[in-house]
Amino acid sequence: MLPILALHIPDGFLSVPVAAAGWLMMLALVGVALRQTRDQLGERQIPLMGILAAFVFAAQMINFPVAGGTSGHLIGGALVAVLLGPWAAVLVMTSVVGVQALLFQDGGLLALGFNVVNMGIISAFVGYAAYAFTRRMMGETFAATAVGAAAGAWLGVEAAAIATALQLAISGTSPLDVALPAMAGVHALVGIGEALITVGALAFIRQTRPDLLGQPRGAATRGAGWVAAGLLIALAVTLVSPLADPNLDGLERVAEDHGFSEAAQPPAYEILPDYTVPFIEDAALTTIVSGIIGVLIVAGIGFGLARLVAPRRKETTGAG
Amino acid sequence: MNFSFQERYRAGDSLLHRLDPRIKVVVTLVLIVGIVMTPPAAWPAYALLWALLGGLALLGRLGFWRVARTAGLALPFSLAAATLMFTTPGNEVLRVFGLVVSDAGLARFAAILLKSWLAVQAALLLAMTTPFTDLLWALASLRLPQTLVAIIGLMYRYLFTLRDEAERLMRARAARSGSLANHRSGGGLGWRARVAGGMVGSLFLRSYERSERVYAAMLARGYTGRMRALDPPPLRWQAVVLGGVPLAALAIIQLLAARWWA
Numbered sequence: 040m041l042p043i044l045a046l047h048i049p050d051g052f053l054s055v056p057v058a059a060a061g062w063l064m065m066l067a068l069v070g071v072a073l074r075q076t077r078d079q080l081g082e083r084q085i086p087l088m089g090i091l092a093a094f095v096f097a098a099q100m101i102n103f104p105v106a107g108g109t110s111g112h113l114i115g116g117a118l119v120a121v122l123l124g125p126w127a128a129v130l131v132m133t134s135v136v137g138v139q140a141l142l143f144q145d146g147g148l149l150a151l152g153f154n155v156v157n158m159g160i161i162s163a164f165v166g167y168a169a170y171a172f173t174r175r176m177m178g179e180t181f182a183a184t185a186v187g188a189a190a191g192a193w194l195g196v197e198a199a200a201i202a203t204a205l206q207l208a209i210s211g212t213s214p215l216d217v218a219l220p221a222m223a224g225v226h227a228l229v230g231i232g233e234a235l236i237t238v239g240a241l242a243f244i245r246q247t248r249p250d251l252l253g254q255p256r257g258a259a260t261r262g263a264g265w266v267a268a269g270l271l272i273a274l275a276v277t278l279v280s281p282l283a284d285p286n287l288d289g290l291e292r293v294a295e296d297h298g299f300s301e302a303a304q305p306p307a308y309e310i311l312p313d314y315t316v317p318f319i320e321d322a323a324l325t326t327i328v329s330g331i332i333g334v335l336i337v338a339g340i341g342f343g344l345a346r347l348v349a350p351r352r353k354e355t356t357g358a359g
Numbered sequence: 360m361n362f363s364f365q366e367r368y369r370a371g372d373s374l375l376h377r378l379d380p381r382i383k384v385v386v387t388l389v390l391i392v393g394i395v396m397t398p399p400a401a402w403p404a405y406a407l408l409w410a411l412l413g414g415l416a417l418l419g420r421l422g423f424w425r426v427a428r429t430a431g432l433a434l435p436f437s438l439a440a441a442t443l444m445f446t447t448p449g450n451e452v453l454r455v456f457g458l459v460v461s462d463a464g465l466a467r468f469a470a471i472l473l474k475s476w477l478a479v480q481a482a483l484l485l486a487m488t489t490p491f492t493d494l495l496w497a498l499a500s501l502r503l504p505q506t507l508v509a510i511i512g513l514m515y516r517y518l519f520t521l522r523d524e525a526e527r528l529m530r531a532r533a534a535r536s537g538s539l540a541n542h543r544s545g546g547g548l549g550w551r552a553r554v555a556g557g558m559v560g561s562l563f564l565r566s567y568e569r570s571e572r573v574y575a576a577m578l579a580r581g582y583t584g585r586m587r588a589l590d591p592p593p594l595r596w597q598a599v600v601l602g603g604v605p606l607a608a609l610a611i612i613q614l615l616a617a618r619w620w621a
Contacts, residue, residue: 050475070504081584090517096518103551144367207439217446
């Protein structure tokens with residue numbers, strides 16, 4: 040994968056309010072993920088999550104040639120979500136993205152919030168939801184697992200790419216009508232690589248340790264459908280609202296067509312960066328905030344409902 | 360591989376190395392927020408910010424130019440912002456293939472590049488002068504959830520072990536992938552991807568089974584589900600004062616920028 044097409048947003052590309060919204064979203068969902076995986080794994084949580092995070096990090100090195108000197112490699116959110124459930128995948132991917140930023144400066148620190156949300160949370164939940172849905176439709180066969188995992192891996196990457204394009208557009212870093220098709224188009228291809236590797240890995244695991252392939256249950260998947268639905272709704276809302284608002288890019292094109300751009304003055308800059316068009320600021324902010332509140336409410340409802348439906352398991356102790 | 364797998368930490372005994380990691384984390388984050396919030400056209404502010412970061416690099420004996428050069432690693436991403444040059448209204452400065460580059464667009468693009476480059480320098484200063492284990496307890500005492508810190512700590516412990524496993528897998532694949540010149544060898548894209556998938560699956564099983572062994576070993580040593588660590592040392596006022604110096608410089612730069620250069 041070419042670095043320009045990567046999903047790791049460096050600092051400077053997200054405005055401060057957008058980055059802060061990403062941090063809030065990350066903190067809220069990682070907090071839930073910590074509790075859910077503790078319910079599921081008990082005291083095995085720390086060694087298993089830690090070593091699997093190191094696994095994803097190392098597995099991202101394993102590449103295969105695609106064409107024209109480019110190569111595909113794994114991102115990994117969907118694979119871990121299929122094997123251990125979406126909440127475990129959130130923790131694993133959060134650790135991976137966090138260490139990439141802290142240790143290797145791959146992705147910014149201020150942008151860390153949305154990098155985790157995109158690559159860890161969105162890809163894990165959207166991927167898992169697609170996988171679980173396919174298995175419910177097609178039954179519990181390996182064919183269903185393979186199709187579901189492939190669909191989940193592809194959709195997870197694509198959703199993460201769309202989310203990245205939206206965040207860049209809201210920050211005023213890249214116009215939506217350029218960023219969206221570019222990101223979505225490139226990652227439609229990247230997602231195919233992700234899907235192929237994910238299925239290949241699952242096929243290998245099925246031959247060697249089929250016991251690991253049982254669909255994760257209980258706390259591992261609690262509220263997964265709700266969170267995935269919430270994230271998709273939030274994505275759809277943010278996708279629609281900037282277009283429905285006074286269309287920045289359309290406006291500019293009109294200005295250029297009519298020669299206004301010659302007369303345009305460089306805008307008076309505000310303290311907030313890149314908000315060169317003042318009227319978009321409020322609309323964009325409300326959009327993200329409403330999206331986040333929506334996600335949190337939906338996640339909260341899902342969490343509460345699941346709590347009511349499934350009685351809480353006691354933490355496992357002892358036995359290794 | 361799209362990232363360098365080398366740790367950036369440089370052992371040393373400079374003032375920057377000895378500074379309390381909690382202070383370094385907070386100062387780094389505030390510096391990055393400050394850099395990102397700089398008004399786009401405040402060019403002198405960017406020069407001053409670079410001077411500030413360069414000064415810190417010299418203080419840490421890291422090499423002014425080396426930090427500046429290494430910080431270029433995030434620049435390829437900036438293609439994502441390149442279209443701003445064409446879509447921002449302003450006076451024409453250049454025509455590329457019939458597309459108009461406006462002065463305002465060029466300025467916005469340059470500002471984003473500079474901000475990204477400066478922010479990476481700030482993050483590099485932290486990574487180059489702080490051992491990762493110190494960074495971890497600093498994050499824990501800055502209220503990051505203990506469990507998450509423990510997970511990241513274990514991840515760091517096995518990062519390089521599993522990297523070596525992955526490298527062995529890739530060496531084994533390379534050793535079995537002989538091909539004649541001008542001769543197609545191996546299967547199509549799906550086949551290559553399945554081979555890579557098998558390697559990932561194999562690495563997963565090795566990691567999973569390693570985690571079981573590690574867990575058993577932890578239990579044998581009295582693990583009860585909580586990671587125990589030494590209490591962090593008390594925060595000394597000298598460290599706070601030292602950390603305040605770059606922040607004061609940042610505040611002055613931002614004030615000047617807001618007053619005269621915006």
